[in-house]
Amino acid sequence: MTSLFLEDAYLSTVEANVTGVREDGGIVLDQTCFYATSGGQPGDTGFFERENGDKIIIAGTVTGDTKAEIIHVPAPGQATPDIGEKLVLHIDWDRxxxxxxxxxxxxxxxxxxxxxxxxxxxxxxxxxxxxxxxxxxxxxxxxxxxxxxxxxxxxxxxxxxxxxxxxxxxxxxxxxxxxxxxxxxxxxxxxxxxxxxxxxxxxxxxxxxxxxxxxxxxxxxxxxxxxxxxxxxxxxxxxxx
Structure with missing residues (x-):
């Protein structure tokens, strides 16, 4: 996974592909502009936009087994994307x-x-x-x-x-x-x-x-x-x- 925020903290939206969905619903992507909770700074919130316009609300972002693994945590009741699906990521920019x-x-x-x-x-x-x-x-x-x-x-x-x-x-x-x-x-x-x-x-x-x-x-x-x-x-x- 490429953590795009490391080079450009102003990148608020980007396209990404789903590479995995964990048993707990956490979504893993090939790249992300969402910062994961670490070093005292909270993880980003926002939403993923699907090709049909539907939204998947992201309630938080955390790291996995390593800092390089970033997991996007959907809010309760959200749809589950498919492996390989292309999404448009939108962070809550004001926050x-x-x-x-x-x-x-x-x-x-x-x-x-x-x-x-x-x-x-x-x-x-x-x-x-x-x-x-x-x-x-x-x-x-x-x-x-x-x-x-x-x-x-x-x-x-x-x-x-x-x-x-x-x-x-x-x-x-x-x-x-x-x-x-x-x-x-x-x-x-x-x-x-x-x-x-x-x-x-x-x-x-x-x-x-x-x-x-x-x-x-x-x-x-x-x-x-x-x-x-x-x-x-x-x-x-x-x-x-």
């Missing part, structure tokens, strides 16, 4: 785009707060990152530094490196608990800024093409979660007065 903006915002927060990441969850309106840190930091200061990066409109692009290159540059990995999968070929880096001057880290998620697309964001709350853990919550819009 995806908000997730792209939020996931990018999480990367920017990891620049402003350069501490090991112990957990993360991306949603359409409120995302969180947990950092291994003991320092006290002002949320207004973090918000201001985030918005500096957003307004600077830095480019965001992908770069691929070998597993050996990643091993030679362990500082690229910001997560304390999760490591990029091994044995599946090259590793994708998501880079921010000309020549990656702002950031570069392994990530399989979807992101916007320029930081200005993130829009206005703020840190809604910083919570203490244990002696050496701080949870930052990112929200869209201006900080409350």
């Amino acid at each position: 995806r785009y908000n997730l792209m903006r939020m996931h990018t915002a999480c990367h920017l927060l990891s620049v402003v707060c350069p501490y090991p990441i112990t957990g993360a969850a991306v949603s359409e309106t409120d995302s969180r990152i947990d950092f291994d840190m003991t320092e006290t930091i002002d949320k207004a200061e973090v918000t201001a530094r985030l918005m500096e990066l957003v307004k600077a409109n830095h480019p965001i692009f992908n770069r691929w490196i070998s597993e050996a290159d990643l091993e030679a540059n362990p500082d690229l990995i910001k997560s304390k608990n999760v490591r990029p999968p091994r044995g599946q070929g090259d590793i994708r880096l998501v880079c921010i800024g000309e020549e990656s001057v702002i950031d570069s880290q392994p990530c399989g998620g979807t992101h916007v093409g320029e930081t200005a697309e993130v829009g206005e964001i703020h840190i809604g709350k910083i919570e203490k979660k244990g002696k050496e853990n701080r949870r930052f919550r990112i929200r869209f819009g201006p900080a409350p007065a």
